[in-house]
Structure formats: structure tokens, C-alpha cells
Amino acid sequence: MYSYKRVKVTNPISEWNERYVLSIDNHEEIMEALAHFCKKQKIKAGVVEGIGAISEATFRFLDPATRKYVDQTFLEQMEITNLTGNISEKDKEPYLHIHLTCSRRDYTCVGGHLLSARINGACELLVTDFGLTKLKRRFDEETGLNLYDF
Numbered sequence: 001m002y003s004y005k006r007v008k009v010t011n012p013i014s015e016w017n018e019r020y021v022l023s024i025d026n027h028e029e030i031m032e033a034l035a036h037f038c039k040k041q042k043i044k045a046g047v048v049e050g051i052g053a054i055s056e057a058t059f060r061f062l063d064p065a066t067r068k069y070v071d072q073t074f075l076e077q078m079e080i081t082n083l084t085g086n087i088s089e090k091d092k093e094p095y096l097h098i099h100l101t102c103s104r105r106d107y108t109c110v111g112g113h114l115l116s117a118r119i120n121g122a123c124e125l126l127v128t129d130f131g132l133t134k135l136k137r138r139f140d141e142e143t144g145l146n147l148y149d150f
């Protein structure tokens with residue numbers, strides 16, 4: 001599904017962190033593989049960033065006026081120009097909040113809140129585990145979002 005390597009860092013602030021370079025295998029679905037990795041490594045709080053190439057992506061747009069989700073799938077070869085997001089915990093499971101921007105053959109970009117993306121090429125991520133910190137989420141009635149529960 002993926003391979004990874006633990007990264008040693010010299011920045012004293014980062015000594016509290018565990019970092020991993022994560023390479024997800026071709027044709028895997030990113031959200032699924034990343035959730036699996038977080039569960040396996042017991043990462044309950046952190047951040048993720050990365051790049052790669054995909055042949056399919058589904059994004060979710062929450063219309064604040066109607067509070068309805070509008071999902072859209074793009075079925076074409078695209079470069080991940082940026083994947084960024086955070087890792088927390090909800091109902092004892094890894095909770096991933098990931099945003100992704102990708103470029104098409106004509107160099108225009110699409111992106112948004114990521115539901116799923118299928119790798120076609122590579123996906124290289126840097127995962128930072130905050131270690132001792134716990135970040136939980138709760139459903140917020142006003143926004144309809146799962147917000148941090150500090």
C-alpha cells in the first residue's frame with residue numbers, strides 16, 4: 001500500500017515531533033492509505049503535506065447558505081501541485097482534513113476539500129506527528145462542520 005521512512009530532524013522544536021516520508025503505492029486511494037498509515041503508526045495529531053500525480057479526484061464543497069454538500073469528481077490525469085492538511089481524532093479513528101490542488105493537461109487547476117484521489121504515478125507525503133498532543137473533533141451545529149474540540 002505504501003512505504004515510509006522515519007526522518008531525523010535537527011531543529012530543536014521538532015524534537016517533539018516524529019516525521020515520516022511516506023510514499024503511497026501507485027493506483028492506491030490517498031485518503032484510505034493515509035488513514036491506514038495514521039492508524040498503524042498511532043498518529044493522533046499532526047500535519048501532512050505533499051505532491052504527486054492522480055487520475056481521479058473527488059472534492060466536496062459545503063455551501064454555507066444551504067448547508068448542503070456539492071461533490072464533484074474529476075476523471076483525468078492531474079499533477080498534485082499541493083496537498084496540505086491535518087490529522088486529528090474523531091470517535092477514536094484518525095480524522096483527516098485534507099485540501100488538494102491539482103493541475104490539468106492544459107495547466108489550469110482545480111482543487112478543494114478532498115474526499116478521495118486515485119494515484120496514477122506517485123504520491124509523496126511528509127507526515128509530522130505531534131506526538132503527545134491530542135487533537136479531537138466535535139460536530140458544530142452552526143457551521144455543520146467537525147471542528148477542533150480543544
Ligand code: FE
Binds near residue numbers: 097098
Ligand atoms: Fe476542508
